[in-house]
Amino acid sequence: MTARILDGNALAAKVREDIAKDARVLTEQGIQPCLAVILVGENPASSVYVRNKVAACEKAGFRSLKFVFASDVLPEIVFAKIAELNADPSVHGILVQLPLPKHFSEDQVLEAILPTKDVDGFHAENFGLLLQGRKAFYPCTPWGVMKMLASEDVVIKGAEAVVIGRSNIVGKPMAVMLLAQGATVTICHSQTKDLSFHTRRADIVVAAVGRPKFLTGDMIKPGAVVVDVGINRLQEGPDAGKLCGDVDFESAKEVASLITPVPGGVGPMTITMLLANTLESARRVAAKAAGN
Ligand code: NAP
Secondary structure (H helix, E strand, O other): OOEOOOOOHHHHHHHHHHHHHHHHHHHHHOOEEEEEEEEOOOOHHHHHHHHHHHHHHHHOOOOEEEEOOOOOOOOHHHHHHHHHHHHOOOOOOEEEEEOOOOOHHHHHHHOOOOHHHHOOOOOHHHHHHHHHOOOOOOOOHHHHHHHHHHOOOOOOOOOOOEEEEOOOOOOOHHHHHHHHHOOOOEOOOOOOHHHHHHHHOOOOEEOOOOOOOOEHHHHOOOOOOOOOOOEEEEOOOOOOEEEEEEEOHHHOOOOOEEEEEOOHHHHHHHHHHHHHHHHHHHHHHHHHHHHO
16 A cells, blocks of 8 residues: 655645635734744754744734844743733734743743733643633644644544654644544553554554654554654764654555655644634634624
8 A cells, every 4th residue: 555645735835825815804904913933042943943934924914023032041031022922912922932941941931921822822721721622722733733634534533543742732732632533542652661552553643753764664554544743854874964754754655544744744734723823813802802
């Protein structure tokens, strides 16, 4: 079997077109969606992510604000900026690019953002609402994965789903979203005893590990849907410097029925869902202004 490839770029382009249309309508009503991005330090990967997010905003007709601080900035300066943005009614989404330098508590920074502007969906309040199956801003990467699965009519109800990774930003919310849609979910992590035992019985496998080519074809059930969240830069070999996922694409595509590539899979959908959350936040402000 050779798997069909789930093209995240194509899906993202389609969804972003709809987002841009809706943004235009809101802007005509006097509320232009606006995302504020805070970057601390000079981590090259973070700088690229921020640049891509700002560019995506501009392309969708959003306003974007970018604040860059030196890596040794005092936390209170960043907290003051967050407070200012929280209080600014023209700002609908606030994002602090992670990771932060060691002298910051990431939890405290994320909790400083108003939950109503937490378009990354990382605030404990939004995570709690997600757990309870209530309306919230959902973390962009797992939510993007759910949109990708929906776009291909992947049956989630009753499916055995295995998520490898239990981070707060990907693994855990991913598992919760799959559970909410009726999958039987297993979460695997570094302490899992026999990983292949779990992955080989999964109808849907999501790899969010951070290790290049970690999930190989022999670990996958024939016909499974394989989602590769990983973004790794290869350090050695003929492909050194290139991006690759957590899935060994070459062997996995021979066993799976549907697979996401890296690059061009989950990544473009993550930024798309960030736009979707920011648009939704702006919509809520517009509805409030209209007295709804
Ligand atoms: P993370 O916080 O480092 O979490 C990695 C998870 O993998 C942990 O739960 C860890 O288990 C687990 N793990 C590590 N080694 C393992 C092993 N040998 N067997 C089983 N599980 C193992 O990473 P993350 O933030 O979730 O990100 C995961 C990957 O997704 C990274 O490559 C990241 O760059 C990528 N990512 C991509 C996007 C996107 O837009 N596509 C967005 C976010 C992240 P423990 O908890 O036991 O340590």
